[in-house]
Amino acid sequence: MVTVDKEEMASSGLFTKVAAAAVAALLISPIIVISVLSFSESRYLMFPPPGYSLRWYQNLIQDTSWRHAFLTSIEIAIPVMFLATLLGTAAAIALARSQSRAKELLITLTLTPMIVPSIVTAVAAFLWFAPVHLVETPIALVFSHTAIAIPLVVLSVSASLQGVDQSLELCARSLGASPFLAFRKITLPQIRAGILGGGLFAFITSFDEPVIALFIAGTKTVTLPKRMWDGIRYEIDPTVSAVSTIIVLFTLFLVVLAFHFSPRRTRTSPPASPETGGRQA
Amino acid sequence: MNAHLRIANLVKRYGPTAALDGVSFEVEPGELKVLLGPSGSGKSTVLKCVAGLISPTSGRILLRGQDITDIPIHQRKIGLVMQGYSLFPHMSAYDNVAFPLRTPMHRCGQKELQKRVAQIFDLTGLTGLEGQRPSELSGGEQQRVALARALVFSPEVLLLDEPLAALDRELRERMQDEIRRIHTTLGMTIIYVTHDQAEAMKVADRIAILNRGQVAQVGSALELYESPSNEFVARFLGGANLLTGRVISILDGVIKVEVGKCELRAPSVDGLCQDALVTLLVRPERVRVAVPEADSNCLPGTIINSTYLGSALQTDVSLSDGTVWRSSMTPARSSFKAGVTTNIHWQIEDTHILPTQQSVNSLHLEA
Numbered sequence: 001m002v003t004v005d006k007e008e009m010a011s012s013g014l015f016t017k018v019a020a021a022a023v024a025a026l027l028i029s030p031i032i033v034i035s036v037l038s039f040s041e042s043r044y045l046m047f048p049p050p051g052y053s054l055r056w057y058q059n060l061i062q063d064t065s066w067r068h069a070f071l072t073s074i075e076i077a078i079p080v081m082f083l084a085t086l087l088g089t090a091a092a093i094a095l096a097r098s099q100s101r102a103k104e105l106l107i108t109l110t111l112t113p114m115i116v117p118s119i120v121t122a123v124a125a126f127l128w129f130a131p132v133h134l135v136e137t138p139i140a141l142v143f144s145h146t147a148i149a150i151p152l153v154v155l156s157v158s159a160s161l162q163g164v165d166q167s168l169e170l171c172a173r174s175l176g177a178s179p180f181l182a183f184r185k186i187t188l189p190q191i192r193a194g195i196l197g198g199g200l201f202a203f204i205t206s207f208d209e210p211v212i213a214l215f216i217a218g219t220k221t222v223t224l225p226k227r228m229w230d231g232i233r234y235e236i237d238p239t240v241s242a243v244s245t246i247i248v249l250f251t252l253f254l255v256v257l258a259f260h261f262s263p264r265r266t267r268t269s270p271p272a273s274p275e276t277g278g279r280q281a
Numbered sequence: 282m283n284a285h286l287r288i289a290n291l292v293k294r295y296g297p298t299a300a301l302d303g304v305s306f307e308v309e310p311g312e313l314k315v316l317l318g319p320s321g322s323g324k325s326t327v328l329k330c331v332a333g334l335i336s337p338t339s340g341r342i343l344l345r346g347q348d349i350t351d352i353p354i355h356q357r358k359i360g361l362v363m364q365g366y367s368l369f370p371h372m373s374a375y376d377n378v379a380f381p382l383r384t385p386m387h388r389c390g391q392k393e394l395q396k397r398v399a400q401i402f403d404l405t406g407l408t409g410l411e412g413q414r415p416s417e418l419s420g421g422e423q424q425r426v427a428l429a430r431a432l433v434f435s436p437e438v439l440l441l442d443e444p445l446a447a448l449d450r451e452l453r454e455r456m457q458d459e460i461r462r463i464h465t466t467l468g469m470t471i472i473y474v475t476h477d478q479a480e481a482m483k484v485a486d487r488i489a490i491l492n493r494g495q496v497a498q499v500g501s502a503l504e505l506y507e508s509p510s511n512e513f514v515a516r517f518l519g520g521a522n523l524l525t526g527r528v529i530s531i532l533d534g535v536i537k538v539e540v541g542k543c544e545l546r547a548p549s550v551d552g553l554c555q556d557a558l559v560t561l562l563v564r565p566e567r568v569r570v571a572v573p574e575a576d577s578n579c580l581p582g583t584i585i586n587s588t589y590l591g592s593a594l595q596t597d598v599s600l601s602d603g604t605v606w607r608s609s610m611t612p613a614r615s616s617f618k619a620g621v622t623t624n625i626h627w628q629i630e631d632t633h634i635l636p637t638q639q640s641v642n643s644l645h646l647e648a
């Protein structure tokens with residue numbers, strides 16, 4: 001990349017910039033439009049708004065159904081985060097150590113929930129939970145969301161496991177550490193970033209998941225995306241756009257956090273600067 | 282039964298191939314035993330079995346007479362420095378070395394820990410590098426951290442797997458001295474794996490030579506070099522000139538061996554009889570070219586090449602049947618010309634007899 005000569009860089013640079021700007025505009029403009037709408041004073045979704053106000057944010061705070069929906073989403077996303085992190089990390093480690101000939105198949109199987117369209121997962125979850133009378137309960141949502149969040153954790157943890165020498169744990173054991181202690185002291189600190197990143201992605205996945213929620217939530221377990229859906233269908237006022245704006249900001253924050261923990265970043269940064277970790281007498 | 286570590290008939294199979302095929306040897310208390318052998322001969326596999334990293338297909342490992350074959354790896358109290366050091370990259374040198382003392386197996390108080398780590402840093406010459414991560418240490422320093430970490434919990438036995446393979450020659454020689462020094466200071470029982478025969482001879486009390494998963498011979502460097510018990514050992518340790526012949530007489534402790542049309546003499550060994558096939562071994566340092574001596578063996582040949590090496594003059598001589606013998610003499614002012622016919626000579630007592638398995642060399646030497 002460094003050896004590309006300057007002229008070529010400049011021309012391809014210009015084209016890339018224009019293309020990138022166009023794509024970004026396409027992707028970002030709906031978000032901008034909806035953010036602008038959330039500050040409208042009109043009770044109709046018209047763009048550009050005739051005037052500006054904070055009334056929809058006010059409405060949001062006063063309306064208990066929105067607050068409930070937000071809390072329900074959090075209540076579901078947190079157990080999903082923990083369950084998916086636990087299971088996904090275990091799966092990633094098992095896959096990394098597997099000597100099985102069916103390893104490729106196992107990896108594909110583990111990642112299936114990410115590949116299968118969410119509408120299929122939603123229908124399947126509905127058919128699975130209906131006979132046991134769990135539809136409309138948070139438990140059903142937690143389990144379904146965990147299923148689609150596990151692959152993200154597996155990917156994130158697998159990536160960080162790539163940089164870990166598997167023989168180090170054996171070495172630690174020869175120095176007196178039990179199998180569990182060796183894992184906790186040697187492997188875990190080295191994949192911590194991948195686990196944290198995977199956990200945050202799991203949280204986000206559950207927090208803004210609409211399709212399964214539509215099928216399973218019913219009227220009792222209304223998550224935020226479900227509530228927004230209802231809002232669009234029955235009310236059509238800019239409260240939805242206020243919620244959207246808040247969700248975008250919240251998710252953005254979590255994604256930045258997740259990327260901060262993601263393994264690639266920690267690997268390129270130096271382990272410790274010679275000044276701070278330096279020689280001491 | 283006073284061996285510190287006894288390895289009895291160890292077998293390790295990977296599928297149909299046997300990495301270890303009945304390995305047995307003993308290590309005395311305080312002995313530095315070198316396991317020497319070519320790549321793939323099973324050296325690392327022996328160490329891994331002793332440390333418990335892998336379990337042998339069959340065979341026993343006894344530590345002070347106690348069977349440890351089935352004891353889990355972390356309860357064995359055996360220090361191991363693996364091929365490639367295996368330092369923990371996310372810990373400082375200090376934390377690496379202190380690691381064993383923080384496990385339930387070797388736990389000790391904070392004061393005691395600090396004291397022991399400081400002692401071992403001192404012993405291995407690492408003082409001042411406590412805060413460094415492994416990636417910030419040189420190869421030699423990493424090697425010493427690995428050594429310190431394996432020594433700090435005073436293991437019963439220390440296992441070193443090619444500890445110096447990654448270092449340059451000068452550093453390697455320094456570290457060899459250092460390991461010997463640490464060995465004498467602590468009086469620790471050590472198994473030291475290497476494929477470098479010079480290193481083996483330098484550091485070892487005794488050497489066990491491994492070949493294809495079997496012990497070829499055990500002995501001191503002197504014993505192995507001067508009286509190897511088979512051709513593999515003879516060839517593996519230093520240069521070896523070999524000829525096979527038939528015993529024609531045994532008289533007054535001297536045997537005569539007929540090799541083609543030549544007659545060679547050698548000190549007799551037990552268990553030989555007339556007409557037996559034997560292999561004769563002569564080390565290159567004992568062979569002189571064109572320096573006749575009274576009462577010595579003599580063979581005619583043609584000089585192929587002659588190289589001045591500073592400390593030695595190395596001359597290859599082709600015998601009448603095509604076998605090439607090497608001579609390594611104290612250098613004279615000039616080397617020999619290639620193509621010249623000459624005689625090679627060596628003392629009778631420098632001729633060693635190897636028990637013959639099969640006839641390796643021809644019996645067609647012309648006088």
Ligand SMILES: Nc1ncnc2c1ncn2[C@@H]1O[C@H](COP(=O)(O)OP(=O)(O)OP(=O)(O)O)[C@@H](O)[C@H]1O
Nearest residue numbers: 295299300318319320321322323324325326327476
């Ligand atoms: N996990 C394994 N699976 C299959 N074969 C193995 C395995 N580990 C070792 N072997 C085989 O066992 C034999 C001995 O291996 P080992 O590592 O002990 O050799 P070594 O003497 O240490 O060689 P080197 O000097 O190259 O380190 C080799 O032929 C190797 O291919």
Ligand SMILES: [Mg+2]
Nearest residue numbers: 324325326364
């Ligand atoms: Mg090896």
